[in-house]
Amino acid sequence: MTAPTALAAAEGRLKPAAELAGSPGTAPGPHAATSRHSLEIDGDDRARGRWDTEPIVPRLYYMPRTRSSRVLWLLAELGAPCELTRLAPEERKSAEHLARHPLGRVPALELDDGTVVFESAAICLQLADLHPDAGVIPPLGSAERALVYQWVLFGMTELEAPLYRWVREGAEGSTDSPEHGRFAQSAAALESALEGREWLLGERFTVADVICASVLGSAHSRGLLADWPGLQAYVERGEARPAFIEAAAIANQPRS
Ligand SMILES: N[C@@H](CCC(=O)N[C@@H](CS)C(=O)NCC(=O)O)C(=O)O
Incomplete structure (x- = not known):
């Protein structure tokens, strides 16, 4: 398990989608037109989307300077691998995104089983629960x-x-x-x-x-x-x- 760190852009570890080609989780799909990035945590291959031996990581649909920022902050606190799909403003109201979020808003998080969760606070709570070792959420029932x-x-x-x-x-x-x-x-x-x-x-x-x-x-x-x-x-x-x-x-x- 990698030590919790960084979202990565600071050291150039933020990978454009082109560098991710070839893995099932990142093959160009309906979102190919969007600006996609993957978070690479401490050089961990899982974060690059190499799923051959590793589980699929969640995918965050986001836009800069929106409530997506709090999810990005939490992901960095967790050191959690996550694929990022940046939406253009007009893509929020596309049929594709409306299927993820009925109001066509960001953020939305696609979990590893394909379930899509919206509402930034719900996304943050779920991510915190998925990474209990990071210690940002106390035990259930406490x-x-x-x-x-x-x-x-x-x-x-x-x-x-x-x-x-x-x-x-x-x-x-x-x-x-x-x-x-x-x-x-x-x-x-x-x-x-x-x-x-x-x-x-x-x-x-x-x-x-x-x-x-x-x-x-x-x-x-x-x-x-x-x-x-x-x-x-x-x-x-x-x-x-x-x-x-x-x-x-x-x-x-x-x-x-
Ligand atoms: N309560 C929601 C609010 C989401 C929201 O309003 N997102 C804004 C960006 S900060 C948005 O996508 N607005 C586009 C629109 O309303 O059409 C959350 O916390 O996720």
Whole structure:
């Protein structure tokens, strides 16, 4: 088993699809027109898609600068091999992608048995469960696992949902935003939960931090965390992690 590291772009280990030709898992198929990459972890052949002796790895359908970024971050934390298929914006509404995601959105993850999972938080939880040794998800049934579920759902419903409504209201010129109030309440609650802690579960970094810090990261990048210095510091701690930096090389590519 390879040591968990890197998504790889930094050292040129991100392989274009052309270099993957010849293996069943990567043969040019209906997605040949999309920009495909495979993550190579520490030179591990499995990540290059050489399946002769190795299991098929999942495939992430993604676009840069979207909620796909949190999945890329988690993959880097896990050191997990994964094939990447980058979709062009117009491909999201193609029949092919609508068969993966009924709303034509990204990210979507195809598991090794062909099942496709959408919703970034669900994808992150599933990937964390597939790699228990990485330690980003506590054992099933434990109190810590319950807290991970709590913060993942809080991040998606109480932080992200009002944040994007607030951002939309701002873009529409609204000065009095009820969604700002709702986001502010949740932000204050999270900031106080983090008091004296590095991560939501204490010293242990978990998948809940990937979700919450990535949601808050998009608030921070818009200058919307000025009232919560504790959350700014939390986002900055997350973004200083080597896995985040590796993932950013893919996640922050220009949208084209
Ligand atoms: N709740 C979903 C949201 C997915 C989503 O809205 N993705 C955006 C990119 S960040 C998208 O694909 N939008 C295209 C569209 O709405 O047509 C998740 O977390 O995966």
